[in-house]
Amino acid sequence: MKNEQAKKYGMVIDLDKCTGCGACMVACMAENNVPFKKDETNKLDSITWMRVFQLTNGKSFPETDICYIPRPCMHCEGEHGHSPCVSVCPATATDYSQQTGIVSQIYTRCFGCRYCMAACPYHARYFNWWDPVWPNGMEKYLNPNVSPRMRGVVEKCSFCFHRYQRAMEKAFLEGRRELEEEEYQTACTQACPAGAIVFGDLNNEKHKIHQIVNPDPAHRGRPKNPKAFRLLERLGTNPKVYYLSSREWVRRAGDNYLPHEGSGKGH
Amino acid sequence: MDDALIPKGVKRCPLPEFLMKLGPVVVVLIWGIVAMFMCWFKGLNQTNMNDSYGFALWIWADLTVIALGGGAFFTGLLRYIIGKDKLKNIINFAVLVGFICYSSALLILAIDIGQPLRGWFIFWHANVHSMLTEVAFCLTCYFGVLTIEYLPLVLENRQVDQVSFFHHLSHNMHEVMPIFAATGAFLSFFHQGSLGGVAGVLFGRPFAFREGILIWPWTFFLFTWSAAAYGPCFTIMLAKITEKITKKKLIKDDVYALLAKISGWMMATYIMAKIIDTWYWAVVTAPSKGQGFMEFYSDNAFYGIWILILEIVVGGVIPAAILITRKGRSTPALLMIAVVLAVIGVSVNRWVMVLQVMAVPVLTFEGWPMYYPSWQEVATTLLPVAYGILLVAFSYRYLPVFPQEAELNPIDLESDETAESVTASETADAKLSPAKA
Amino acid sequence: MKMDRRSFLSFVIGGAAGTTLSPLPWKLTDDLAIWSQNWPWTPVPEKGEVSYANTTCMLCPGGCGITVRKVGDRAVKIEGTKGHPVNNGGICILGLSGLQLLYGPTRVPSPLRRTGERGENRWQKVSWDEALAWVAEKLADLRGKRLSHTVACISGTDGGTVPRLMERFLTAFGSPNFIRTPSMRDSYEMTLHLMQGAQASIGFDIENADFIVSFGSGILEGWGSPVRMFRANSVWKENGVKVVQIEPRLSNTAAKSDKWLPIHPGTEGALALGLAHVILKESLYRKDFVGTHTSGFDRWSKEVVEEWTPEQVETVTGIDKSTIVDLAKSFANAKKPLAICGRGKGNTAGGIGEFMAVHSLNALMGNINRKGGVWAVPGSDHIHWPEVEMDAVASAGMQQTRIDGAGTDKFMHARHLLHRVPEMINAGDPSLVQALFVLDANPYYTLSDKALLKKAWAKIPFILSFSSFMDETAQNADLILPNHMYLERYEDVPYAEGFNKPFIGLAKPVVSPQFDTLHTGDAILRLAKALGDPVEKAFPWEDYEGCLDDTFGDQWEELQEIGYRVESDFEPGSRNTAFETASRKFEFIPEESKDAAKNVMVKAEGEEPAYPLVLIPYDSPRLASGFIGDPPFMIKTVPDTVLKENDLLVEVHPKTAQSLGISEGKPAVLKTPKGEARVRVHLFEGIMPGLVAMPTGLGHQAYDGYLAGKGINFNDLIGPVEDEVSGLDAAWGIRAKLSRV
């Protein structure tokens, strides 16, 4: 294990394929014991580790166009693991793993100061404003690999880290130290009926994600694939979630630009 | 009834009247306590905070009271380290205000966090990279210092002082006070700064993000500076209000004038730095993230450009201009206007650095989330205000907070029947003045 | 004195210091923190041995294979089955939410007999013996009065063993009134029947098509077999297959298409003929196919060329003629173009004229029963039960006309016309339905024209629901005999909607029944037994599993093991033998029903100026629009531009809203000839001005607090519009008025 190659798990979501169906959202809720309330229409207090947003090109009928964009946690690497949220957490309740590139969240250590939420520009973090309550009997479907969170702590997408752990355990038992690409896949990737999500190790040239994204190590993983982009690339958050779109306006909607600035690929 | 507790040489209203007048304050206090327990037992769903406004009214109140409480460390610094001896006549009150502000800040934090029982993890599992860790350590230590600074005043209560142990303790504490003042100034420099750093390091939030020196963004220095500049104004404002309520002159004008002058110059230099910072941010930092200056102030009447003008011009340039002129600070009405504007100015600054940071959307497909506090939030925010009023009232009544009070308000000695009081007004004066350093 | 004070102080200070230095406060602090991490009211899921069980999802006609992850005896997650012919590992949002239905509070825990008024939701638990005896008594009584034909059953499906057992039960008992709920299946079956002479299901070889024109089909909303369609869409993206979506609203499908053509709703059929016009005029059709395999072409093409010029079609549809010409040419020049219809998810039948017009486009391109085209897929033939021996009562009953009029002279080609039933019940006195069974259907929610429905409902003396859930129909029934839900039972799923290969999936119990429920197959067998011969005689099986075993014979074990059966090398019949019409050819104008294609367009109910706008429904992939109530997970994914608290937001174009003086999020009253509702307004640039669009699948009154009362049921605001030739419900929308409040 000492000489294991550091992995950098990441995701690429093909927005041309994503239909906005929301299956990834529910796959995530089901896999990760995400609670729900009777009224979830206030999206500012609705826990959705994976949330599918809608982009609009801003044009009027019939030139209007929309595009769906699923937003898990970006597992930002920042500079050397200095992700926006990790660096601010006073209690080290969230951490950047140099081994996997996954930004963890330790619910039992988090004391709910919410500084990490203020730091995350993607609104990928959610606070448990309420005690999680399942209707009588429904707690039977809860997944024992992911502990339900108590009130008062922050939670977010973990890249289904428990699946990584399970896969590693199995590999160790079989005397292996490396995982095959398909051995560790997130619940949302697995569920997506459109096959729009590809998950894998960005450092591993054999993995599909590496081939699709073609990350440029000289520029903090910026994609060389001209169709690929990241959200808010300019902030320097260095996310590990990439998107693909053949539409220029969609790529541009991924970041902020001043009116005179050119396309998203220009910088 | 409580005559035995009241300092020598000063007059206080009868106890029933005193208690009666505090009645409404106690009601607010109880209201706040009820809300506090609701937040603790039912959780933060009692607030109107949400996932976009993880920081809201309380964090603003926290930052603001700490800025306003900055009068304590800065006055202490001036009095004990720089040697502005005249300020001994206001230092007690400054310390009292500081103590109230910092204890309030800690209480609010204990309500604001989602898991109060685990609050100590911030020390146990400390992350040295987090500004909040720095805040927590310095804040707690400085609160300890303030307690030590406040304690001698308590020990000087007429009855307590009769215990020789306390008398000597108090005396000895006065002896070492400069050390604490220096420690306090040092700690304050860092926690005021790191509170500024809290917002300034958010490189995911172009509205808050500032470049700076090493790990310290400009806001680090701006916050310390502004607390030093504006904190004394708050002390002055509260002292003036106390004078209004007690209908007594408690501090001589030259003391006010000195503090106001220093504060004014601090403010003038601060506001220049703030203007340069804002300009640099608007022209260099924000555009490098793809955001134009006016994007932060449009689309939303509540966070319009007026808020920047209110903060910098109305709450900064104008009070600074008043306070640096002799005429301005010596005209009571102008002085009052200046300190009130200053308090508003620094409060707006902290508001913007908390609330507007949360409101400005960063993702292009998100809008401006709105937030208004729930009554539980308002009540818990008023709780420290009520507590502060009570602490000022009781301190004023039973402790020798204002050394110049007896001199400025001589009382008819004939009417005072107690044996000791007849001895000499000098004694009373000695009792009322803080121990000499 | 001094000493006393001193010692007191030392005691206090020493005590404080001692306590602080002792482990006590630290231990307490730590314990409190640990307690906060393990609050007894935060559930801790039990651990256990992990296992996986494969079965078939029954929440929609998609036919997906699912794999249920279990921990001990708990089902904890549903995933798509890898390698399954329909969905190959993918799964939809509804399928993923299945465990919330299994363990949810909306399950009917045991047989329930109504105690209060209907709909009051007051029940008494009864034993299965008691409940079945009660039903048998009612049935025997009706049969005794020679009223066996007044027993009707509304069923969501008709091909599998359970609905077939029910149908068989009705036959032996003496009633022809087995009625399937409406969907695009009805129209497509009729289209195949009339134009190709086939008794078959429609299948689309979508994966191999290279140009798709969709006349409002919600390819990405849940049309056909949803997961398969999603996957196909991705394949199209990879291969550069063009999709043109024709519908008035920028739906998910439209957003993903290469070209979105907004059209006046209800005029899709006209556009299809407009395209045909161009293809005919430019002689772009496949002469080999049209020449040898079709009949009626000359007359049909003459009509189309005369009546459906691009100019006329532009006027009707609102799509300009150059676009029509371009689209027709691109379509015709593609190698394997495919035209599809059935609005949204296909939850409504639709006008036969429209379906035939669209299908004619496929015929013009010779795109029938060949790669990348439309296939007639024979119904599953796994059920070979002995003929029912009817006694005199049964025969007499079966001679009666069906209550919905399907198969009568007037509606000769229709098999099921559920929308006609309420009207027929209201017309008769006493009610033509004396007992109603409801199986895998929720007509009290899904049927339109609520006033008529409620009146009819009140006239039915006895209503029995077999629902596993307390849905609207169950809530308004007299007796509920809850079925095991799909994860607790065996059942064959005889087709996957729109799949181009004969397919049977098998649902298998992955958990034991959670409540005192009974398989509806067994309930039917026990009812038959209770009624005695001749009904009993028609059911020679010990129990339902025995029936399945017998039905599948030597294939049963293999089916159980694999979980499905698919004819993967199925090829549709050669064109020389495929068409079983009188002419043995594809008939552009069916001999059997020359008028069938007459009504290419069906008008929406209501008149201007009382109703200046048009209300259309839209389907969302995030809402189960109809038969299953949305589980909490799904409702959670619904955007706040659709549902805000309990208020439904209707979509209107900003210009329309402005003319009405309504702004974003503001309340309004939506009125149609059939009903009225309070809504809120969401402004959307992606909808044609003059329209109001409303999501389907909300407005439930039954179920639980996670669903009931949220939004408005579209079916409450619309009524059926009968296609006079086919009898099918062709309603696609209704005129409406929106006013501010």
Ligand SMILES: Nc1nc2c(c(=O)[nH]1)N[C@H]1C(S)=C(S)[C@@H](COP(=O)(O)OP(=O)(O)OC[C@H]3O[C@@H](n4cnc5c(=O)[nH]c(N)nc54)[C@H](O)[C@@H]3O)O[C@H]1N2
């Ligand atoms: N996620 C999800 N998937 C599902 C379902 C679900 O609820 N949720 N439901 C499942 C079910 S029950 C089915 S049958 C399948 C198929 O899903 P479907 O049941 O096939 O969905 P539709 O009923 O076709 O969708 C109705 C659409 O028809 C349009 N419409 C209304 N009237 C007319 C008309 O007169 N003509 C035409 N052309 N269109 C009209 C409306 O605009 C609406 O968008 O989907 C299944 N898949």
Ligand SMILES: Nc1nc2c(c(=O)[nH]1)N[C@H]1C(S)=C(S)[C@@H](COP(=O)(O)OP(=O)(O)OC[C@H]3O[C@@H](n4cnc5c(=O)[nH]c(N)nc54)[C@H](O)[C@@H]3O)O[C@H]1N2
């Ligand atoms: N307006 C409108 N009308 C529609 C539709 C629409 O979307 N809108 N959809 C149309 C379509 S495509 C269809 S398929 C039909 C379907 O809709 P309907 O045929 O009208 O009936 P459903 O409510 O779908 O029937 C499903 C019932 O089965 C129950 N159920 C689910 N699982 C089980 C089980 O395991 N056992 C038992 N006993 N019951 C179970 C559910 O509680 C529900 O009551 O509706 C059609 N009618």
Ligand code: SF4
């Ligand atoms: S499941 Fe796939 S297609 Fe559906 S919203 Fe998520 S990413 Fe998009």
Ligand code: SF4
């Ligand atoms: S997306 Fe947000 S929560 Fe996730 S790593 Fe980045 S900053 Fe942290």
Ligand code: SF4
């Ligand atoms: S809320 Fe929890 S994870 Fe976030 S910064 Fe605070 S302690 Fe860390």
Ligand code: SF4
């Ligand atoms: S990776 Fe796992 S945790 Fe993250 S959104 Fe997907 S399913 Fe949820």
Ligand code: SF4
């Ligand atoms: S598409 Fe239908 S059959 Fe497939 S998983 Fe979804 S609900 Fe089940």
Ligand SMILES: [Mo]
């Ligand atoms: Mo259906």
